[in-house]
Amino acid sequence: MTNGKIAFLTAAEGVERVELTDPWQAVTDAGYTPVLLSPDGGEVQLFDHLDKASTQQADAKVSAANLDDFAALVLPGGVANPDALRQDEDAVRFVRQFVTSGKPVAAICHAPWVLIEADVVSGRQVTSWPSLQSDLSNAGGEWLDQSVVIDGNLITSRKPDDLPDFDKELLRALESATLT
Numbered sequence: 518m519t520n521g522k523i524a525f526l527t528a529a530e531g532v533e534r535v536e537l538t539d540p541w542q543a544v545t546d547a548g549y550t551p552v553l554l555s556p557d558g559g560e561v562q563l564f565d566h567l568d569k570a571s572t573q574q575a576d577a578k579v580s581a582a583n584l585d586d587f588a589a590l591v592l593p594g595g596v597a598n599p600d601a602l603r604q605d606e607d608a609v610r611f612v613r614q615f616v617t618s619g620k621p622v623a624a625i626c627h628a629p630w631v632l633i634e635a636d637v638v639s640g641r642q643v644t645s646w647p648s649l650q651s652d653l654s655n656a657g658g659e660w661l662d663q664s665v666v667i668d669g670n671l672i673t674s675r676k677p678d679d680l681p682d683f684d685k686e687l688l689r690a691l692e693s694a695t696l697t
Contacts, residue, residue, distance in 0.1 A: 521549040523691070524587040524615075526579060526608060526631075527561050531597025534563035534570040535677050536625050540591050543684035549691065552587070554579045556605040564595055580607040589691055590615040594626025594646065603634035613637060616670065621690035623672040625683055629653055632671070642668040644675050 523544045525537060541551045555561055555575040563570045590612065592599070602608040613635035615622050624632055629645040630652065632638050639657030644666040653660045665674045665682040672690060674683040 522587050523549045523551050524554055524582065524590045524611075525551055526554045526590060526592055526602065526611065527575075528598045528601035528605075528608075529555055529557055529559065530562040530564075531595045531601060532561055532563050532593055533595035533598070533626060533677065534565050535680065536593035536595065536628075537563060537573070539677075539680045540593070540623070540625075540684050540687060543688060544591075544691070547688050547691070549588070551591075552576045554582050554611075556580070556602070556608055578607075579605070579611050582611060584611070584614050584618055584620075587615075587620070588694055589621040589623065589687070591687065592622070592624040592628035592631055594624075594628045596627050599628045599630040602631045609634050619670050621670050621672060621687065621694060623674075623683065623687045623690070625674040625679070626676055629673055632673075633658075637671075641671055642666050643671065643673045645673060646675060 544551050553575045558575045558578040560572045612631050616637040626646045633656040641658050643658045644661050650660045664679040665686050672686050
């Protein structure tokens, strides 16, 4: 790993708050620097399920982000967030580049929709919120009902209750990346 910056990619709204803030805190506590990217920059509206929660300022637009500046990518869920991201060409391209680079990519809940759009799940084992099971299978992935599934550099989890396992495996992948 060349540096300790971790990219978090979200849309401007519909982000499940805890799926951003919990891994954000985990990487911060481990000494990494989280960086929030979004398609438009500006303020990101977080939600507690369907209720508006806090907001967070994006650090940069994803179109201006450089893969080489980051050690890993985290894709928080929420239903509207990944649905918006998968319609943004710059976001999809960034995710595809990250996955093919071999650097860790961690996606939780509905975020694997973006992995599908980036065409990077075929032949991979993944998990997600259960309603994405058919989508992931139709994209060539093997869906598993587990709290966290690791397949190469992909780390996926189902839901907020899985965050302890998700965070643990994200930090394990970051630690392994620093050793290589």
